[in-house]
Amino acid sequence: MYEEIKQAADFLASKMAVSPKIGMITGTGLGTLTDSMEVGFRLAYNEIPNFPQSTIEGHKGTMAVGKLAGEPVIALEGRFHIYEGYTPAEITFPVRVMAELGIKHLLISSASGGLNPNFETGDLMVVTDHINLTGTNPLIGPNLDSFGPRFPDMSAVYDPDSVRLARNEALKLGILLRQGVYVGITGPSLETPAETRFLRMIGADAVGMSTVSEAIVGVHCGLKIIAIVVITNMNLPDCMEPTSLEKVIATAHKSGSELTTLWKRIIEKGLT
């Protein structure tokens, strides 16, 4: 595994003039984030050694390297999910590659279903903590000692300073930013009403099919993590409405510009 990571990282490093300190992952319908990037170069995942391939609608499957808000960034346009058939270690391979390239901050965006009844479709939520309910873990297998310890501490996965910065800047921008706990499931089926009630009862505010594996590997690599998710649909057990991928993508698109504004401001203010 480490050799494969190193090979991909060396290939990318040979194309980069500077090494970005910020890595970003965009989610379903959120690929427009990189429209406001000054792109130095962009590669399809199949051009990068050992990268998995993105298989689903709403995800581009490219890596863009350049500047956002004046700062060098690496942006993954499209991610991998457990439900595509990849192992948790495979879906987080790109996070390892970015860590090997020297990023310090991992900025995660994704689409999610709202469980907190105070939320509304289209809201943004900064993740303060997560519950890994995927039934697996990306760190299963031999430990990659050069990245981190066998038993990484998970007491503060989402960097409290970054969360505070996001909340303060959202307030100044007049953007409503919710905060809460994200529960990660594998999907691809959505939740039944009974499952939705269970997820709310165990303390989650939003549910989605990504983010947690990436965050676990980010922690293992010693990255400072910040995740902001779009509530693309509301999941309320007593009045469940059918959800479709089309709806999720449409809402993510709509809230995408607010999320881009917020990410740019967070980057401009300087992540520490």
Ligand code: HPA
């Ligand atoms: N459930 C799980 N994942 C999701 C949802 C949802 O309702 N919406 C977007 N991703």
